[in-house]
Each structure stands twice: as C-alpha cells, then as structure tokens.
Amino acid sequence: MEMMRFTRPRTARMMVSFMSNLIAAGTMAVGSVNAAPPATADFGPSNPFYSPSALPFEAPPFDRIKDEDYQPAIEAGMAQQQVEIQAIADNPAAPTFDNTIVAMEKTGLLVDRVMAAFNGVTGANTNPTLQNVETVEAPKLAAHQDFIYLNTKLFARVAAIYKQRATLKLDAESLRLVEYTYDQFVHAGANLSEADKTKLKKLNEEISSLSNAFNNKLLAATKDGAYVTTDKGALAGLSESRIAAAAQAAKDRKVEGFVIPLQNTTQQPDLVSLSNRAARQAIFEHSWNRAEFGDANDTRDTIAQLAHLRAQKAKLLGFPSFAAWKLEDQMAKTPEAALKFMDAIVPAATAKAAREAGDIQAVVDAQKGGFRVQAYDWNFYAEQVRKTRYNIDDAQVKPYFELDSVLQNGVFYAATQLYGITFKERHDIPVYQPDVRVFEVFDADGKHLALFYCDYFKRDNKNGGAWMSEFVGQSRLRGTSPVVYNVANLPKPAAGEPALITFTDVVTMFHEFGHALHGMFSNAEYPTLAGTATARDFVEFPSQFNEHWATYPAIFAHYAKHYKTGEPMPEDLAARIGKAQAFNKGYGMTEILAAAELDMQWHFLSPTAPLQKPDEFEQQALEKTHLNVSYVPPRYRSTYFSHIWQSGYSAGYYAYIWTQMLADDAYQWFDEHGQLTRANGDRFRQMVLSRGNTEDLAKMYENWRGAPPNTKAMLKHRGLEESGPDK
C-alpha cells in the first residue's frame, strides 16, 4: 500500500510560493472603495474574472471561462496588485498594523481568483494553449513576487511594525501575522543590497522558467513513455476490464493494440498483475528512463541547472545550501535535523525491506523462477506473498470498493461521525470537465461550511498523482468560505462499468480528503495564515491522519459493500485487509526515504559545486545514504521528481515521513481517548484543523497532544520496530 500521496496544497498561491498570502485578498486598493480593476484593451467587464464570481460561494464560473480569458486576467491582476502594494509602500502616514500588514492582506483579489482557477485547470485539465500561458506567465509571476518582497519602502514599513510589535497590543493571530510577514520578507531577500536584489530577481526568474520547462517536458515524457503493444499476450494477468481500458486508451490515442499510460511514480500499478516478466521489465524501464532519451523531453540538463541555480540563490541569501535556506521556516528548522531524523529510520526500513525481499525470493525460488528478484518483480511477487499470507487479492476486494460508496459511505461518513458535517451533491455549479463532481458541505448546525469538488479519474492532460487545493480560501477578513477540491488519477472504468478501486486508492481518497478538511475547517482572520497554508512538514499531517479512518472498523464496514449485492465485506476478509496494512512497509518506507534523501542531497549541494551529471549524482547520493538497494528503487527518480523541481517540495520531501510521525502519534492520542467520538473530533478540529498557521505549529501540536511528537507510534504502526510484526 502506498503511504505517500502527492499534494499541492494552496496551488493557487504556489506559483508565487512564499508570497502566497499576498495574493490572497481584497479588491480594495488602500484608500479606495471597491476599486474595479483597470480595463485594458484585452481585459474588461466581459472577462469572467473581472468581477468576483456571482456564483454561490464565489465558485469559479467555468461555464463562462475560456482558455483565452486567463492570460489578460493574470496580467491585469498582477498590475492591479502592484498598484495596491505601491500605494501601501508610498502611504505618507506612519506605518501601522492596519495601514500596512492588514492592507497587504487585502490586496490582489483579482490575481488570486484567476490563479486559483488557472492552477486548477492547468493541473487537472491542461492543453497547449494553457501550457503556453504558463510558460509566458511563470517568470512574470516570479518577478511579481519579487516586486512585493524586494520592495524596499514596503519592507521598511513592515520592519518598523515588527520592531514595535510588543507594544501594539495585538491579538495572538495578528501578532503571528506580523512576525510571519517580516520573516517571509527577510527569507525572500529583503535585507539584501540593491545590487544583490537585482541578482536575486534574475535568479528567481531563471529558476521559475526552468521549473516550468521541467514540468512541460515531464508531462510530454510521461505521455510518450506509455507502454504500447499489439500483443495481447504481453498483458497476461491483467483483468478483462484493465485490458479493455488499455484498448480504449489505444483508441483514444489512435494507435493499434493496447496502451498502458505511465503514472508519475517509479513503480507502475499494473506490475502487480502482469505475469509476463519481459512486459514488466519493459514497462518498468519505460518508467525509469522516461525523461532520459536525449530528446526534447530529457530533463537531465534542466534539473542539473536548477540545482545549481538554487545553490547560487542560497549563497546570495547567506546560506550554505538551498536546503538550509528552505528549512529555515519549517518545523524541522535545519537540513541537519531532517537528515538526522531520516538517518535514524534507514536501518529499520532497509532491514524490514530485506526481510520482505527474502519472502519474495522464496516465492520466486519455489516457482523455480531461476532469477534474483528485481525492482520490476517486486510488486508482482509481493502480491503473491500477500495473497498467501493474508489470502487476499485486489480482484477479490475491489468489488467491495465502489468509488461512490467509498466517497459517500466512507470518506464523507467518517467526517460526519467525527465532526458532524454533512454533504449534498450540487449539479448547478459549473465544472471544468464533465467527470468533476461538486458537493456542498454543511456544518453540524446545518449552516454552510464549504464547497467540495472532486475529480478522481486519470486523464492524459492531468498531472500525475493526487492533490488538494482551493478555488477560494477561507478568511474572515475577506468574508470568504472555502471552495476546495481533490484531484486523483484513479483508473476510469470502461463505459457502463462501475468504478471499482483498490484499497490503496481508497486510502488515497481519505488522504486527500484530510487535506480538504484542513481547508474546509479553517477559521482564520487572515488569508496568509488560513487553512493548509502551513509549513510543508506539517501540511501532510491532517491528510495522513485521516488515512487512519479508512481501516477503522465501524467506518470500513459502512463503505466496504459489494457493488452488486450490497453485502458487507466478509468479516475475515476485512480483518485480513486490516492486518495486511503492515505488509510491504519496509519497501514503502525505503522507497520514500530514497526519494527524500535524493531531494536533500540535491539541495545540500554547495554553491561552488560544478553542474552535476544527474545519473552519477543520483547513484552516489543513494550509496552515501545507504539506500542503494537494487530491489527498492526510489519512489521517484531525480529526472521525474516533479515534487522537488516543480511543485514546492524542494528540500521538503522528508516532510512526508515527518508528518507520518505526527499522523501516527496523533492517532495514538485518539486510541488513548476513546477513539472515534464527536468530542474527540471536535477537539481536534478546534485545536488543530481549524487553526491553519495562526500559531507556532510545534506548540499547536503539543497543546493538543499534551507532549511533543515521537516516532514510536509510526514505527509500530508501520511494522518497522526492530522486532516488528512481519506476519
């Protein structure tokens, strides 16, 4: 079972990364009331982004938005926010919390609403027109960010307020906003000389362009990397519906035979079932080499340059490495702390993986395979070990995991039991693609809480993985309630077939919905501190915590029902699925650690290091960290590791393991306090899920938990204890 999911919380603000908050609020320029954006030749009232959406809860008007509406709105939005920001910087009045910090929170509503919709569609439903807009706008958005954070006059005001903060009698959230805003300015280079600021701006634009180039190359490489065959025998072992889907994928691409598209991870889902070893090897190699063919989609030069430029940026900002700069505002604080945390888990993880490899080799040998297990064999034989040991297989369990039942009777039901919230599907809210569904979410008292969109099926024009983000973020200052969405890449069934998913997919849905809850429960004054706008090594905590409810017996029994008969899953099968959760966890933890160490090693590079050769660098990095395990490849290779090159997880992938620690430790608290109760859910919501980044995250956690987190529950839950259960 996968433990990690790709998330892009607050994608709307991700393109402008740490200035996120500043493009979050308010059409009001300082001193004016409801200033409309300036109409230009190509941007006026006919553009659907010109005014706030008139739809319920400001949902994006996807029925009116055309591809060509985005670019002029993005440009006008940036221009408008620059006017607003400059007015704050030039204000002749002495700086105050309201006329500077709060005023900044109110700027940029236009750019925020267009980027929220734009990031939503470019992530989940892109096309060449939109990709071109991304390419053109990415460096401009980076420059826009610099306009704010490297604005000397503005920073002088922020710094003045920061110095007086103790005397301002601010409430706790406002004080946090002052400190956070100041830190973000310093982090972005506000203290640099003018000459160095110019250098930094240039570096930021180059980095942003390269990231965007990486994304476009990888999307094309992943699409091109699909395995194509006209030999049905190569697909032996796949279910009839998977073969039908592969035939359909071939038709969609207008090629003969069968097409198996690549997922963004190293391992590919069909390798579990394919009995043809040559086909497994071929698909694996398509995945492993996808971005290394020396063609236009080869990402090696791009990532080498990115790592180099990021190290230069760190040097300019006074840090020994990009990782040191990046972790400054995280829960872990330093790369050394993150590396120490990971290094301590490596021996237990690789030892467990070695025991698992032994089990797998025994199956290969018993079948007189005559080979040593390779990475592309792992999932196929692991599945057999799992079947033998737990007597379950996906074909047997999938009929009990029909997507809509999992969603409504599982994911939603768990949230109702814990937090009292309820859901009603709405068909009047426009969507960007017909597979997308929209639900209104009501609080326990029946009042509106949020809108929730879900877009679960894989498409060729969708980024890989699964994620959550927002079309509208919550803020009391703005008077907005959350409009959040979940995206995944679950296999779309052939027409007329039910969507039967694996238990891994079930857990993905719970995971992403955990992010959604973090967004929907947000109760912050300021958009900067709201919802999922927390540190990376905290943001995966609510999502991984929510995964735990997928196996909670009362929840599981409620959604795991046969799609044809409505019969509950037989108790012994359900019990075995529960027990199987510790299975293959050595592999799972090792592949994540390998990816996380690759990430950290790339971003630990000294600014004086030469341009790296990615293949050699990767090999050395894995050897150095004792993670060069032939049968456990990294979950992502450097060349297709979009988290770290494109989507904000640079020097941050360790956060997935760090937050596992938090999630398992937190679930332990529920275990100790009567498990699933409304009282426990409400307390967690009140003290953690609704708090966003409004207080120090370590302190927030400790207040709720009564102690700092530790790895005990994680190692136990993941079967990684020295004498852990291997059963």
Ligand SMILES: [Zn+2]
């Ligand atoms: Zn996530």
